[in-house]
Amino acid sequence: VKLYTYMMAPSPRRVRVFAAEKGIEYEAVEINLRAGEQFSDSYELVNPDCVVPALETDDGEVITEVNAICAYLEELQPEPTLYGATPVERARALEWNAKVEQQGLLAMAEAFRNSVGGLKGRAVTGPVGYDQIPALAERGAKRVGVFLARLDERLADHEFLAGERYTVADIAALCFVDFAVRAGVASPEGHAHLVRWHDAVSARPSAGA
């Protein structure tokens, strides 16, 4: 399979970590978002939403959206599962994956895309230009802080977000936390359970993907 990716972006990193956990190999095609390569005619043919990641299967099907790609890779290679082993475990993994997306990654994207100079006029991903909204950047940053505390509370009595097993939800949260730290918006410091978890998931070889 072929993966369209960009080293610095959190969404494609979720897929890279997922694939690394499973030992799935792929041909990586780097789309330099900073240089605007996602808007090139050739990439717009791959993904009209002009975002990474996108996965091209060996049959030439292009799959976009992190959750669709990860579910496809899980079917391609079910073991080790990154979704859980029982219906309730799987529900917990999807539940926390959704919470991290909505309360974490999305808030972080709001904070980042609505404040960074290089994204003026491109506050929303995709081919349509939208102006930055400074008040939204501020609100996003506040929500990031709130959600770090929520993660800490959850991890006080669970080894991983979905329970006793590492899942897609941990991958989403790792990419969220590292994005927040790199962008200077927030840090897990001061949240002991979150730090314990972050150290553990960061020590897995997949974290380098």
Add this chain to the structure above:
Amino acid sequence: VKLYTYMMAPSPRRVRVFAAEKGIEYEAVEINLRAGEQFSDSYELVNPDCVVPALETDDGEVITEVNAICAYLEELQPEPTLYGATPVERARALEWNAKVEQQGLLAMAEAFRNSVGGLKGRAVTGPVGYDQIPALAERGAKRVGVFLARLDERLADHEFLAGERYTVADIAALCFVDFAVRAGVASPEGHAHLVRWHDAVSARPSAGA
């Protein structure tokens, strides 16, 4: 199973339509969001995020988040599948489900929650209060219009969003379109393929759920 829901809200409707398609029965517990019942002590014990839907299983497990609940119900009763029958079909269903969430439902929520008088100080769902951002309401409404055109384009050569089968993606899109119409933000009119699809999915008995 027991479903915490609210008749007027699009997120719990996604679960109700999903259950209706499968003929899954549940005990409905109405949480009146307009009256603030989601913030009651008793409901905060059910779901600390103070949102509906939430599903309580017969074993007393509470599952939150639409995608987690729907995946759980799919396991409870696999037929008829609402996720597709092959790995690529399932990927398409999750892919379009994600696009509808991010580009449709989220944009619509931005338009609605940041403009309606009754939601002053509660522009984001959940227990933490956030001020409305008028510029975000405006941007959300614009994005809703852009995404309706995107759906129309997709449906020009596909019977349903994920392909030739009705899936969770259609349920998400139905709830999005009806939410946009009811809130007076946008309408499918003028988009012939979207109207054809909307008539078809609205004619299914599940649409009344």
